[in-house]
Amino acid sequence: MTTIVFAAGGTGGHLYPAVALAREFFRQDPAIRVLFVGTERGIEAKVLAHEGFELAMIAAQPVMGRGVLNAAGALFSLPWGLWQSLALLRERHASLVLGVGGYTSPPVLLAARLLGLPRAILEPNAYPGMANKVLGPIADAVFVTFRDAARYFQAAKVRITGMPVRRGFEEPSEEDTADTVSRRTLLVFGGSQGARAINDAMVGALPQWAAMRGQLAIVHQTGEADHARVKAAYEAAGVQAEVVPFLFEMPKALRSADLVVSRAGAMTLAELTVCGKPAIVIPLPHAIYQHQAHNARVLADAGGAVVLPQQELTGERLAREVAALLRDPERLRVMGERNREMGRPDAARAIVRECLALIGGVKR
Numbered sequence: 001m002t003t004i005v006f007a008a009g010g011t012g013g014h015l016y017p018a019v020a021l022a023r024e025f026f027r028q029d030p031a032i033r034v035l036f037v038g039t040e041r042g043i044e045a046k047v048l049a050h051e052g053f054e055l056a057m058i059a060a061q062p063v064m065g066r067g068v069l070n071a072a073g074a075l076f077s078l079p080w081g082l083w084q085s086l087a088l089l090r091e092r093h094a095s096l097v098l099g100v101g102g103y104t105s106p107p108v109l110l111a112a113r114l115l116g117l118p119r120a121i122l123e124p125n126a127y128p129g130m131a132n133k134v135l136g137p138i139a140d141a142v143f144v145t146f147r148d149a150a151r152y153f154q155a156a157k158v159r160i161t162g163m164p165v166r167r168g169f170e171e172p173s174e175e176d177t178a179d180t181v182s183r184r185t186l187l188v189f190g191g192s193q194g195a196r197a198i199n200d201a202m203v204g205a206l207p208q209w210a211a212m213r214g215q216l217a218i219v220h221q222t223g224e225a226d227h228a229r230v231k232a233a234y235e236a237a238g239v240q241a242e243v244v245p246f247l248f249e250m251p252k253a254l255r256s257a258d259l260v261v262s263r264a265g266a267m268t269l270a271e272l273t274v275c276g277k278p279a280i281v282i283p284l285p286h287a288i289y290q291h292q293a294h295n296a297r298v299l300a301d302a303g304g305a306v307v308l309p310q311q312e313l314t315g316e317r318l319a320r321e322v323a324a325l326l327r328d329p330e331r332l333r334v335m336g337e338r339n340r341e342m343g344r345p346d347a348a349r350a351i352v353r354e355c356l357a358l359i360g361g362v363k364r
Contacts, residue, residue, distance in 0.1 A: 001031070001033060001093070002029065002031070002032045002033065002095045002096075002359065003032070003033045003034075003035065003092050003093055003094050003095050004022070004025055004032060004033070004034050004035070004094075004095065004096050004098065004355070005034075005035050005036075005037060005088075005089065005092065005094045005096070005097045005098070005108065005112075006018040006021070006022065006034070006035070006036045006037065006097075006098050006099075006100065007037050007097060007098070007099040007100070007104045007105040007107075007108035007109060008036060008037075008038065008044070008098075008099070008100040008102070008104060008105075009036070009037075009038030009039060009041075009042040009043070009044035009102065009104045010038075010039070010041065010042035010043075010044075010102045010103065010104065011042065011043065011102070011191065011265075012043060012047070012191060012265075012267060013124060013191065013265040013266060013267040013268070014042075014100045014101055014102040014104075014124075015038075015042070015043065015044055015047055015048075015100075016047075016165075016166065016267050017100055017122055017124060017163055017164050017165075017267060017270075018036065018098070018100050018122075019047070019048075019051055019053070019166060020164040020165050020166045020167075020348045021098065021122075021164050021348055021351060021352060022034045022036075022053060023166065023167065023348075024164065024167075024348040024349060024351075024352045025352050025355075028349075028352055028353075028356070029356075033092075034053060034054070035054055035055075035056060035088075035092055035094075036048055036053050036054065036055045036056070037055075037056050037057075037058055037085070037088065037104060037108050038055055038056075038057060038058075038104055039057060039058060039059070039060050039103075039104060040057060042104075046246075047248075050248055056088055058081045058084040058085055058088070058104070058107060058108070059080045059081045059084060060078075060081045060103050060104050060106075060107055078106065078107055081107035082107045082110055082111055084107070085107045085108045085110070085111035085112075086111045086114065086115065088111075089108075089111055089112060089115055089117065090115070094112070094115075094117055095117070095118070095359045096117065096118045096119070096120065096355055096358060096359050097109055097111075097112035097117055097118070097119050097120075098119075098120045098121070098122065098355065099119075099120075099121045099122070099131070099132070099135060099139075100121070100122045100124070101121070101122070101123065101124065101128075101129050101131050101132045102129070102131060103131065105121065105131050105132070105135060106131055106134065106135060109121070109135050109138065109139070110135075110138070113138045118140050118355075118358040118359050119135075119138060119139050119140050119141075120139055120140060120141040120142070120143065120351075120354070120355055120358065121135050121136065121139045121141075121142055121143070122143045122144075122145075122164075122351070123142060123143070123144045123145065123149050123152075123153075124145050124163055124265075124266030124267060124270075125145070125146065125149065125266045125289075125291040125292075125294065125295055126145075126146040126148040126149055126266075126291065126294035126295050126297075126298055127148070127149065127152075127289050127290070127291045127294045128149050128152045128153075128289075129289065129291065130289075133152060136152070136153045136154065136157070137154070139157060140157065140358055141157055141159060141354055141355070141358060142154075142157045142158050142159070143159050143161045143351050143354070144158060144159070144160055144161070145161070145162055145163040145266055145270065145347075146160075146266075146294075146295070146298060147160055148294070148298075159350070159351075159354055161344065161347045161350045161351050161354075162270065162343075162344025162346075162347035162350075163266055163267065163269075163270030163344065163347055164270075164347045164348035164351055165267075165270050165271050165274050165345070165347070165348070166251060167348075168251030168252070169251045169254065169255070169271050169274045169275050169345075170274050170275075170345045183214070183215060183216070183217055184215065184216055184217070184258040184259065184326050185216075185217045185218075185219065185256055185257050185258050185259075186216055186217070186218050186219070186257065186258070186259050186260075186261065186322060186326075187219045187253055187254060187256075187257035187259070187260045187261070187262075188202055188218065188219070188220040188221070188260075188261045188262070189220070189221035189247065189261075189262050189263075189268075190221070190222075190223060190262065190263050190282075191223075191262075191263045191265055191268070191284075195223070195263055195282070195284070196225075196226055197282070197310050197313055198261065198262075198263070198282060198313070199220075199222050199223075199226045199229075199230050200315075201313050201314060201315050201317075201318040202218075202220060202230070202261075202315070202318070203230060203233045203234075203315065204314060204315020204316070204318075205315035205316070205318050205319035205322075206233060206234065206237040206239055206315070207237070208315070208316075208319035208323070209237075209239045209241075209319070210237055210238060210239050212323070213239070213240075216326070217241075217242075218239070218240075218241035218242070219241070219242045219244075219247075219253055219256075219257070220234075220241055220242065220243045220244070221244055221245070221246060221247045222243060222244070222245055223245060223246070224245045224246065227243070227244070227245040230243055231243040250271070251271075254271055254272070254275050254277060255275055257277055258278075258326070258332065259277075259278055259279070259280070259322065259325055259326060259332065260272060260277050260278070260279040260280070261279070261280045261281075261282070261318070261322070262279060262280075262281055262282070263281065263282060263283065263284055263292060264281040264282070264283040264284070264292040264293070264295045264296035264299075264307075265284075265292060265295070266291075266295055268281075269281070269295050269296075269298075269299055270343075270344070270347075272299070272304070272305075272339055273299075273304070273339045273340065273342045273343035273344070274340075274343040274344070274345050275339075275340075275343075276336040276337065276339050276340030276343065277336055277339060278304065278305070278325065278331075278332045278335030278336050278339065279299070279304070279305045279306070279335075279339075280305070280306045280308055280318070280321055280322065280325070281296045281299065281300075281305045281306070281307055281308070282307075282308050282309070282310055282313055283295070283296045283307065283309070283310070284310075285309070285310045285311065298342075299339065299342075302338050302339070302341070302342055303334065303335060303338040304335050304336070304338040304339035304342065305335070305339070306321060306325070308321060
């Protein structure tokens, strides 16, 4: 029996690529077993319960960007997380371990190395994070989304595959292709946990959204922490919108959008390109390695996105950028096409084939 273990969690950007790969493993071989390894800190318990996957918990904490004391605590927790990972991989007879970056990956990948199991990592960003840089030398294969990231790993191990996305993003329905020229849909989200700066800008733009009543449908994912405040602001301003803490059906929401306002996480940009959607992207300014700024520049250089730095983000500026794009259907069309040209809908299939080859599971 083949068992694939994913070390993935914390945020949607780390988790959803693994979900896409897990589904592709099942598609290629329904007999494969899948186990996710995460922590109590991330969103994995909520998301994986919805997706129907098993989750095992270990002790792991983020090291970078958390201050000296928190970093020290995280390092002290590593031996315990490693011991838990060793026991878990033995108990489940793991065939391969695949890490998607973040603080869950190091103890699980290191345990796989000590047990002599095949190991692979997926680097989502144009500039790799610390976890994957550290794990690169012990990985058997390194899958990268952006060509720019390849130079940080041993060339013989690198496969430039693109980012795996769930199949729902590449399967439009009749509803998605209906004629909605008279009413444009704006999809707004700040990642799986929301983004207060984007939420504040949307609230600040409420007078402009009210003026576009009848012309604009808004779907706004706020994150759990900000949901009540933002929803109340929409209601007080008399602006109708679908305001939710979390969008489980993101493929449907994204396919239905005419314009997207979002962060520039690698998962988000991969989904935008597969769906061919124009976007205004607001890179997270406090990311340790500015990886979202690197990601956003790739889309902007290709002509698929407008980059709006957070220090320039106001309700008035956001409303102005949105209105300018929605008034120019030809520009929206071209931006969408430029993004679609960069999309890699075959990424999950390519990665799974390589992983099965690592464990001798390729079938003719």
